[in-house]
Amino acid sequence: MTSELPGDTSAAASRQAIILSYDESAPLLVKAMVNAIHLGHQLDKPVIFLRDNRTPIPDVLPDKFCVGLQTSGTTGVPKLVFHQWDKLLPAKTLSPDSRWLLCYHPMSFAGLQVILQAVCSGATLIADTSASLEQKSRLALTHKVNAISLSPSQFRVMSLCWQDDKPQLTRLTFGGEICDQHTLELARDLFPDTSIRHIYAATEAGVVFTVADGKAGFPADWLGKPGLPWLLEVKDEELMLVRDGQTLATGDRVSLSSERCLFKGRLDSIANVAGAKVDLEALEHEFMALPGVVDCRVYTRANPITGALVCLEVVAGTDESDTRSEIDRLCTQLPPTHRPRIIQFTPHLTLSQAGKKIRSTP
Amino acid sequence: MSDIKTLIIAELEKIIAAKGEACPDIVGETRFLQDLPMDSLDLATLLVTLELETGKDPFRDGFKGFQTLNELSALYQAA
Structure with missing residues (x-):
């Protein structure tokens, strides 16, 4: 296979790496990926899989075979991370x-x-x-x-x-x-x-x-316990990963009980609505617990008046009108800033390419 | 009356009815926050709904002041 370059990358990158850009309709894309890995291994060059061509490729690339993947970009601009082959x-x-x-x-x-x-x-x-x-x-x-x-x-x-x-x-x-x-x-x-x-x-x-x-969640006694690829720690309710003197802040909020460490959501799932902080994932859990709600997505839409506005997308079970009544009942108990203002029923939720719920719409 | 004005009035009536409030007559000079039983969150709901309905966002390049139905309609007509 040949190296393929997106338009905004430097020519130097093509000499240094094998780059395969994502094309949803490309036939045998997975086979092309496996071939790219094989070629990278043979030539001892990094292989880069580009989900999004807008992600910048650094000028200086690793000089050995490894695989570059983009982060999902759930919370910001996706970035390229290189992985050693044996870790993949x-x-x-x-x-x-x-x-x-x-x-x-x-x-x-x-x-x-x-x-x-x-x-x-x-x-x-x-x-x-x-x-x-x-x-x-x-x-x-x-x-x-x-x-x-x-x-x-x-x-x-x-x-x-x-x-x-x-x-x-x-x-x-x-x-x-x-x-x-x-x-x-x-x-x-x-x-x-x-x-x-x-x-x-x-x-x-x-x-x-x-x-x-x-x-x-996971057993609370895994915290601080050796044997996992990273040592797990909790700092200010955030799960931290520690290895070889490096600490990675995960952005995942956790709560601790005596036996279990439970994930509560992303630190950045907090939206500011008319000056009030709204925890979108905590709010989503409240709607998920309602009878008739199969799945839902709490997200925000930007607007010039309150900055963000809470919205709700719902996949209902058999009876949409009963589900709507349950949602309306919960809404009356929520503070005005937390109340979803746009409620849409849908056969399936809007998910990102990574299969995650999208939290904000500009 | 223009289509956008008709749409804004219809959406206002829905938002106010959902609050359990009576909706007064709405005319071109009606001011949203002063003359109608609505707050900033209701006004934000109106703008988000209008964007969903029309596909237009007159505020994409930054906030533009408006107080009345006529002024908001003009922003959407120009967008």
């Missing part, structure tokens, strides 16, 4: 009989993990990068998928499509977002015999830990 490889290869469905963006950290797991274990990977979640839920059935790794938001959409017929999953892994107890129980009800786990990972840190006990 799966810690454990799973059954070669697995049939994986690629749900994440192929050029995300989580997506590449799925691709590499399938390749390294000699398993089958079903990937249609342009498919919607509804189409992917059908692909899971038609291709007899038995292993899926996806975000909780993606799962909730796909679970709606699996009410009559569902894939025979042996492995279901959540990542990319907070996995709450509600989603874990939904998964357990739908797939009672499946190994269900949730992974905590970040593009900057790699996979930090995996939780398989069916409970949200």
Whole structure:
């Protein structure tokens, strides 16, 4: 394969790296990615997977084979992070009989993990990068998928499509977002015999830990305990990752009980509405707990009067009008600044390319 | 009456009705925050709804002052 350059990168970058830009409609994109890795390995050059061509490529690139991925950009401008090859490889290869469905963006950290797991274990990977979640839920059935790794938001959409017929999953892994107890129980009800786990990972840190006990969060005694790739600490309610003298502030808020450390949301999910601070994820949890709400997204829209305005997107169960009554009842109990002013019912939520809920609309 | 004025009045009536308030007659010189039972959050709701309905955002380049229905309508007509 040839090096491919987006328009705004320097010619020097093309000499130093193999760059593959994302094109949703490109046939065999995943195969091209695997080929790029193979070539980078042979030439001992860095490989860069560009999800978004607007992300600047640094002038100075690593001089050895490694893989550059963009962060998801959930909270700001995506940035390029280079990973050593051995840190990207799966810690454990799973059954070669697995049939994986690629749900994440192929050029995300989580997506590449799925691709590499399938390749390294000699398993089958079903990937249609342009498919919607509804189409992917059908692909899971038609291709007899038995292993899926996806975000909780993606799962909730796909679970709606699996009410009559569902894939025979042996492995279901959540990542990319907070996995709450509600989603874990939904998964357990739908797939009672499946190994269900949730992974905590970040593009900057790699996979930090995996939780398989069916409970949200992670055991509190993992804090400060050696044995994980990063030492876990909590500072001012924020989860910190420590390794080799380096401290990575995750931006994830946690609360501690005697046995469990629970994720409460992103530090930057706090919106300023008419001068009041609104915790969008905490508010979303309140709506998620209402009867009839299958999934929802609390987000803000910018406006020149109050800066931001809280809005709500809802996937309802069977009876939309009952769900609307429940939402209206909760709204009357909320402070005016926290009350969603635009409420839209939708068959599925607006998610980012990384499968995460988008928190603000400019 | 222009389409945008009709739309603004319809949205105002919805916002005020949702608050359980009676909506007075709205004319071109009606001032949003002084003459109608609405606050800044209601006004923000109106602007976000209008953007969703019309696809126009007259404030994209920065805030522009307005007080009345006529003034806001003019901003949308110029956008």
